[in-house]
Amino acid sequence: MTNSMSNTEFVTNLVESKFKVLSTEVLDKYQVSFEVKKEDVHSLLSLLKTSGWIQLSYLSAVDWPNDNEFELVYIVFNWDKAVHIQIRCRLDRETASMNSILPIFPGCKYYEREAHEFFGIKFPGNPDHEKQLILEEWDDIPPLRKDFDPRAYSDRKFSKMEYKNDFVNKNGEVSKQDARTKRYDDIDKLRTGGKK
């Protein structure tokens, strides 16, 4: 195996010479990440596949509701050069649709189906992508979108255990329930960055 530092440089040169890359990031000596335009993804993936990145490791999406965009992530791997490449592109959130990469990587079939199920991104070219895979009879917006609140859904649909106080408070003492509520409030404050 050649020096792996040169491998990331090789990848960067290979991609940047042929495509307009919005941002490049060398994360460590085994991983490079590119952000490209939506139109370039297919040709870039084909180029990488012919250059030895024959394994599709992962395909998924990230929701950015503030930018009103979805980010699609493709991760491919070359076992001889030992470099993972992340390819990311942004889609419009309202009309999220991306041509399937099924002709390039047949392994993407179920990843795309899952991305459709959890984010609602359409993949024209993948015949089954609109069928449900993991959820069954889902009746809400796709659950991995940021504006979906699982706790509200759970409270609405699944009845919770009801607890009742079976102890008596003595006068002047802080009840355990109050102390617990206060502790949870403190934790919430810490989470949001406030002072104790």
Add this chain to the structure above:
Amino acid sequence: MLSTKFSPMSKEEVDRKWWEIGDFFRRNSLWMLMYCTGCCAIELPPAMTSAYDMERLGMGPMATPRQADVLLVTGYLSLKTLRRLIYTYEQMSEPKYIVGFGSCTINGGIYHDSHAVINQLNKYIPVDVFVAGCMPNTEAVMNGFVDLMDLIKNKKANGWKDYHERYEWYLANQKAALGEVRVHDEFHE
């Protein structure tokens, strides 16, 4: 001195005697259904094999629901599993018992706010014994089985009767969470 005079028993009393005899044999040869619904099932192989040896309690695995006595609900239940679990439970022949494993079956446990996992199992099907812990270790699992046997002995493992009596209530809960209880298998077709 005991009287040897024969006194005829009423029909209820005879039935009760036969149930007692039946319960004796039932609790000493419990067949548990091999259905791993969740992650607590990973502690069952050590309980079944030489390390803890469940067979000394007279328990063994059974492949089909119709011949099984105990349904082990091992951990969290997603909606998809709950549909199949109710289906399986209703297939089992009576009397039948349910052991719920882990904190997930009691109050949702670590997944209490998940969109896919129910919170409280005994709203949907009657549970006889809960084994707490996340996950309960093998000793706790064995202890739970012994507890179930004691309950059967004391005639307190009556979940299956409760399911008959309050079927409407259970069905309403099931419908509230699942929408439709019946399993649809037009998945890939």
Add this chain to the structure above:
Amino acid sequence: MKEMKLFLGPQHPGMHGNASVHIYVDGDIIKKSFLLPGMLHRGFEKGMERHSWVNNISLIPRVCVVEPDTNEMAFAMAVEMLAKLEVPERAHWIRMIILELARLSIHLMAYGGLGSPTGLYTMMYHAHTDRNTILNIFEKITGHRVYHQYIVPGGVRKDLPVGIEKDIHSFLDDLESRYEEYRDLGINNPTIQARINDTIPLPAEVVWELGVTGIGMRSAVNKPYDLRKVKPYARYDQVEFDVPVAPYSDAYARVDCKLQEVVQSIGIIRQCLAKMPEGDVRVPISRGQAMRWTVPKGHVYACVESSRGEFGYFMVSDGGTNPYRVGVRGASYPQGLLGIEKYLPGTRLDDAALWVDTMGVCSPEIDR
């Protein structure tokens, strides 16, 4: 003849875990088959977004039930890449011991699990008893039998307890002394050989199409494509081990590779125990303010070699106290979903359970 639809699982003794394979058969021959996943869906990826970085430590081992340590390792590696944490030297070696013990335990479990589709239950009893010994060792080290929460971002939770080396050595010696017995029980047994030789082959050409990794791939392409060798993490570049490969991937070759990996894992653990330096085991992350700990922005993908292949975490941070998005690449995703759909048709009905066992299809990590 008329086609008939059968369900293998979810309630089936030959099925590992709560998943179902829908099979259309013509006589004995499978015509069409699909996996029905999702019965263990718990909404992990959403749940992780809702917990802080430190709270997630207790959530991640539950992604894959049989192999929690690789989850913890991949998660810790991803967070360390984002936060640029330097892990102490001793922690690397302890992590390797834990990971290899976990690999031993899952290989033993898979080897025992071969008993149910082939009908040889003796093997299962031996393998599960040895696995139980490993779980007891884990309990001594971490306090838990199954979900350890031991490998955390920045090192490991605690140092090894005093005298645990003796326990580990005695277990390894015991396992090694009975290794030949294991082979004789299982894959050297002529009955088993007749059953698994040349059963459900995976041709080398289709491996890349599926995206299969791990033993299924190595036994098909005959190359040592193991992440521990190719892109070494922890200190795998400082220990000596071989990666077992085979030129033709059938059920026999895959089980054989698994058993050879057991020997290699024993060797790695011994080297780790010998080479392990003294020192700290954990970098404290923002002492006293762990709930407020934030991680710099970034997109990373960290992966480790699990017993079934490449197990990865894709992680996005927006600089907040919670992860912005965590994606789990389950190692058995390709062979579980696409593999069952494409390469089971044509084989016999009773071989479906063998595929699930020997390729290692772990349903909780497919569903998440």
